[in-house]
Amino acid sequence: MEEKGLDDVLDAMARCRTRVELALMGEGPHEAGLRARAASLGLGDRVSFAPWAPPAGVAQFMRERDALVLLTRTTKAVREQFGRVIIEAQACGVPVIGSTCGAIPSVVGPGGWIVPERDPAALARVLDEAAADPAERAARGLAGRRNVAERFTQEAVAGALAQAWAAAARARASAPRPGPVPLADQA
Numbered sequence: 075m076e077e078k079g080l081d082d083v084l085d086a087m088a089r090c091r092t093r094v095e096l097a098l099m100g101e102g103p104h105e106a107g108l109r110a111r112a113a114s115l116g117l118g119d120r121v122s123f124a125p126w127a128p129p130a131g132v133a134q135f136m137r138e139r140d141a142l143v144l145l146t147r148t149t150k151a152v153r154e155q156f157g158r159v160i161i162e163a164q165a166c167g168v169p170v171i172g173s174t175c176g177a178i179p180s181v182v183g184p185g186g187w188i189v190p191e192r193d194p195a196a197l198a199r200v201l202d203e204a205a206a207d208p209a210e211r212a213a214r215g216l217a218g219r220r221n222v223a224e225r226f227t228q229e230a231v232a233g234a235l236a237q238a239w240a241a242a243a244r245a246r247a248s249a250p251r252p253g254p255v256p257l258a259d260q261a
Contacts, residue, residue, distance in 0.1 A: 077152040079145030079173060079191070080108055086197035088115040092205040095120045096143075099127065099135050136166045140211055141204055146175040147191050154178050160186075161226045164218030169211055171200055183225070185218025 080098075087094055098108070098121070105123060112121040124135060136142060142163035146154040154176035161181065163170050170186035172178040179188045187204070189196040204211055224230060 077147050077149050079147045080104075081111060082145050082147075082192060082194045082197060083143055084108070084111050084115055084117060084121070085194035086201060087117055087120065089194060089198035090201050090205075092202050093120065094201050094205055095122070097122045097124065097135070097139060099124045099132065101125055132162070133166055136163050136168050139163075139168055141169050141171050141186070143171045143197075144178060145171075145173045145189075145191070145197070146178060147173065148175050157181050161222050164215075165222045167215040167219050169204075169214035169218055171197070171204070183217070183221040184214070185221045186214055 083096060087096060096112075096117075101123075108121070109118070109123075112118050127135060142159065144154075144157055144159060146152065146157070152175075154173075157172070157176075157178050160170050160172065160178065164182075164185045170182050172182045172186060172188055173191045174188060175191055182188060187200045189200055225234075
């Protein structure tokens with residue numbers, strides 16, 4: 075799938091100095107192609123596939139990872155609007171490596187790293203740095219949990235909406251009112 079950037083992840087893994095592994099969850103028509111690509115890069119033993127799971131299984135899968143990678147690419151049809159998986163991972167204490175696509179950098183905040191779209195070399199550098207520094211991964215994981223608690227819980231979102239609505243009401247109340255608009259004579 076072009077927009078998911080998984081080929082960039084595989085290319086980055088092939089460039090890494092560190093032996094990193096990729097675990098994918100889900101099933102679909104691209105699995106065979108991803109397996110073949112991983113094998114052609116000599117990564118077949120470092121890429122695993124897990125089937126879809128219920129929410130508790132997804133959370134367990136995430137908690138077992140050092141980082142989540144979301145390398146969505148901007149295409150004519152795709153520009154990441156939010157990336158719910160980001161806050162799911164961060165709520166589990168897992169830092170996120172995201173691309174510059176759409177809202178990803180804003181949602182990730184301090185809870186991870188951002189790399190340019192379509193740049194496997196930059197991703198390889200981040201993977202090597204993250205693998206070499208467990209304390210930094212832990213710090214970004216904690217920052218991600220704070221990010222979720224401060225910005226994305228139901229309470230935080232409701233509070234932000236209430237503030238925005240109150241600000242809009244104040245702005246409307248203080249805006250000059252235009253006079254009556256004359257109606258055109260319809261005779």
